[in-house]
Amino acid sequence: MGVCEVAFAFVLEDRLRAWGAFGRAGPFPSWAQAASFVPLMDGTFRAANRGCRWLGLRSERVFDEPWLMTDLADSWGRRWNRFVGRTLALEVFAPVKRRWGRIAGMLAALFASGVLHEVVFRAPLGRAEDGRVVAFFLVQAVAILSFAKLLTGPGRNLGARFARRATAWAVRLGSAPLLLGGTYKEVLPLEHTLLRLGITDHALRSLAGRG
Numbered sequence: 001m002g003v004c005e006v007a008f009a010f011v012l013e014d015r016l017r018a019w020g021a022f023g024r025a026g027p028f029p030s031w032a033q034a035a036s037f038v039p040l041m042d043g044t045f046r047a048a049n050r051g052c053r054w055l056g057l058r059s060e061r062v063f064d065e066p067w068l069m070t071d072l073a074d075s076w077g078r079r080w081n082r083f084v085g086r087t088l089a090l091e092v093f094a095p096v097k098r099r100w101g102r103i104a105g106m107l108a109a110l111f112a113s114g115v116l117h118e119v120v121f122r123a124p125l126g127r128a129e130d131g132r133v134v135a136f137f138l139v140q141a142v143a144i145l146s147f148a149k150l151l152t153g154p155g156r157n158l159g160a161r162f163a164r165r166a167t168a169w170a171v172r173l174g175s176a177p178l179l180l181g182g183t184y185k186e187v188l189p190l191e192h193t194l195l196r197l198g199i200t201d202h203a204l205r206s207l208a209g210r211g
Helices: 002-018 028-054 072-079 082-100 102-122 132-150 158-180 190-196 201-207
Strands: none
Touching: 002 028, 028 158, 072 082, 072 132, 072 158, 082 102, 102 132, 132 158
């Protein structure tokens, strides 16, 4: 399934690029990038995890079906890049929580994640981001705190579950340009990954059954 996800991500990116999604104005390029990036990441780590287990090595899931998030807290805490999430939980959230409380701990952890991503995006280019990546993660923190107050209750009924998922996706799509609209396009664009791997448009069309 992981290999299929990766193949789907490449084919989807090829079609989106052919339809001009990456050259449009507004948030559409960021949404197109996210649509291909999420299955690429989940599929790559899913396949690697299974491969390690076949070799008899101990392995854990880094990404856990991120499209099934029940809300933003579930996404960042349990589904998206769990390795980094656990590290931030231990090194940032826990000590800050002990000193200043849970809210401060969560804000500090997501702020630290934003700074980390700013560094990752800056290093290959030799110039700083403009703070938009940190802003993206702070938006997630504010949204988590706000929806925790607005969407109360256990959320067991269909309406409550739908509201949590809908608001989570609305925040993700609305803030996507902050994360994917800056130097990300120069540092980690999927379309350039295709070229580095030698995957041509013809190969992608063949894979999709059109070649």
